[in-house]
Amino acid sequence: AQTVTQSQPEMSVQEAETVTLSCTYDTSESNYYLFWYKQPPSRQMILVIRQEAYKQQNATENRFSVNFQKAAKSFSLKISDSQLGDTAMYFCAFMKHQGGSEKLVFGKGTKLTVNP
Amino acid sequence: EPEVTQTPSHQVTQMGQEVILRCVPISNHLYFYWYRQILGQKVEFLVSFYNNEISEKSEIFDDQFSVERPDGSNFTLKIRSTKLEDSAMYFCASSGERDRGEQYFGPGTRLTVT
Numbered sequence: 090a091q092t093v094t095q096s097q098p099e100m101s102v103q104e105a106e107t108v109t110l111s112c113t114y115d116t117s118e119s120n121y122y123l124f125w126y127k128q129p130p131s132r133q134m135i136l137v138i139r140q141e142a143y144k145q146q147n148a149t150e151n152r153f154s155v156n157f158q159k160a161a162k163s164f165s166l167k168i169s170d171s172q173l174g175d176t177a178m179y180f181c182a183f184m185k186h187q188g189g190s191e192k193l194v195f196g197k198g199t200k201l202t203v204n205p
Numbered sequence: 206e207p208e209v210t211q212t213p214s215h216q217v218t219q220m221g222q223e224v225i226l227r228c229v230p231i232s233n234h235l236y237f238y239w240y241r242q243i244l245g246q247k248v249e250f251l252v253s254f255y256n257n258e259i260s261e262k263s264e265i266f267d268d269q270f271s272v273e274r275p276d277g278s279n280f281t282l283k284i285r286s287t288k289l290e291d292s293a294m295y296f297c298a299s300s301g302e303r304d305r306g307e308q309y310f311g312p313g314t315r316l317t318v319t
Contacts, residue, residue: 122306134248134296134310180248184306192238192250192261193298193308 091116091183095196102171103204109156110166110199112181118142120186123157123164124193129177137179140164142186171203207231209311211297217317221286226314228280228297237280238298238308239272241265248296254280287318 092115102108114123125137140148140157147155152172156165168175181196210229218224230237239251253260254272271283280299284291294315298308 124307126310131312132294132315133312134298136307136309139307186306191306192253192263193240193248194250195248197247 091118091185091194093181093183093194093196095181095199097199098197099200099202101202101204102168104171104173106171107167107169108171108201110168110179110181110201112164112166112196114162114164114181114183116162116183116185118185122184122186123155124182124184125153125155125166126180126182126195127175127177128180128198129174134180138166168201173203173205175201176203177201209297209299209309211295211311211314213314214312215315215317217319218287220289220318224284224287224316226282226284226295226297226316228282228311229278230280230297230299231301231309232278234299234301234309236260236300236308237272237274238300239282240296240298240310241293242296242313243290243293251282251295284316287316289318292316292318 094113121142123140127135127137138150138153152169154167178198180198182193184191212227237254242248252262252266269285273281294313296313297311300308
């Protein structure tokens with residue numbers, strides 16, 4: 090079974106600064122996806138960024154980027170130029186790549202607060 | 206931009222009552238999911254659904270739970286006899302492309318069982 094671990098229950102950062110959220114996972118699969126989801130106080134889960142395990146290049150989406158280390162089974166999220174609207178719970182998630190309706194396995198989340 | 210919608214946003218029910226949570230997935234999506242999140246805990250997978258049948262279900266998804274796609278647009282989760290521990294946020298999600306893996310979530314239904 091796959092597990093996802095987020096070791097930082099809470100983090101804070103000053104507006105405009107950079108913050109990195111950690112995630113490690115455990116799997117015997119060789120082909121899979123990794124995701125970061127954001128859950129603001131409104132509680133809706135929003136996809137932030139996606140990484141395919143077979144791709145060596147780290148994914149980036151505007152101010153969000155990942156550091157994917159497949160051998161170390163590490164998948165951290167870097168938020169640059171933090172904004173007040175980035176305040177949210179951030180969940181790291183794993184999905185096997187088999188095609189079709191695979192489930193997401195989530196970590197426990199990191200609560201990020203961006204301070205003005 | 207297409208989005209997943211869920212109704213109601215909040216449902217309060219008494220223990221032992223049946224509830225139906227409704228979801229309208231993104232229209233051209235083929236894969237549907239229910240997840241739940243007990244307050245303060247992580248999001249947990251309940252069930253996935255494809256081609257009018259369950260693809261996978263978790264241990265949480267026991268005989269008290271069922272899912273249905275009664276027409277071309279709705280996807281429902283029924284809990285037959287609610288328990289206090291069913292109180293949670295229930296999220297519906299859908300995905301459309303087998304090889305991209307991206308699931309799009311609805312805003313959730315907060316279920317409170319009293």
